[in-house]
Amino acid sequence: METEVETITIPINDYHEVIIYKYKGTNGEYYTLNGINYDINFPVEWILHKPKDYPSFITFGPNECKLCIKNGYYKGVFIGYCKFCARFANYERGNGFIGNGEELSDKSVNDKNSAWNLYLQAVELKNIGDNKLEEEYVLNMTNNGNNDEKNINRVNAIDLMDD
Numbered sequence: 001m002e003t004e005v006e007t008i009t010i011p012i013n014d015y016h017e018v019i020i021y022k023y024k025g026t027n028g029e030y031y032t033l034n035g036i037n038y039d040i041n042f043p044v045e046w047i048l049h050k051p052k053d054y055p056s057f058i059t060f061g062p063n064e065c066k067l068c069i070k071n072g073y074y075k076g077v078f079i080g081y082c083k084f085c086a087r088f089a090n091y092e093r094g095n096g097f098i099g100n101g102e103e104l105s106d107k108s109v110n111d112k113n114s115a116w117n118l119y120l121q122a123v124e125l126k127n128i129g130d131n132k133l134e135e136e137y138v139l140n141m142t143n144n145g146n147n148d149e150k151n152i153n154r155v156n157a158i159d160l161m162d163d
């Protein structure tokens with residue numbers, strides 16, 4: 001059973017604010033916003049604001065993108081975007097995760113844009129996530145399989161890529 005550590009209120013403008021709930025996981029701290037668990041180091045402003053000029057018809061992040069859900073999680077918490085979302089975000093938010101906490105690191109990307117050189121700079125994988133959340137995540141992935149409408153959106157986005 002996770003223990004809530006802190007409630008953090010973030011003002012968006014004069015009229016709106018968001019509340020995030022911070023928890024201490026078995027491996028590391030994380031926070032919850034709109035039902036999604038994020039590693040504590042994942043920038044909240046990225047959840048609230050899509051990248052500038054991001055194509056409006058293309059899915060983005062764990063709310064919308066099936067590949068982010070599949071590849072952007074580690075131990076039950078979201079740690080970074082998938083490689084397609086990362087690319088559409090012009091690598092300003094990391095190079096894109098390819099699963100199990102591993103980030104894309106071939107010739108198509110620049111190491112200086114790596115999540116591990118940005119928001120995960122001071123973090124080690126072993127200090128990320130929560131065992132119970134990991135169980136729930138695995139169960140969810142198994143139950144949802146591939147018959148998800150979101151999958152179709154992602155495929156459309158991938159069709160637009162030139163590789």
Ligand SMILES: [Zn+2]
Nearest residue numbers: 065068082085
């Ligand atoms: Zn994605």
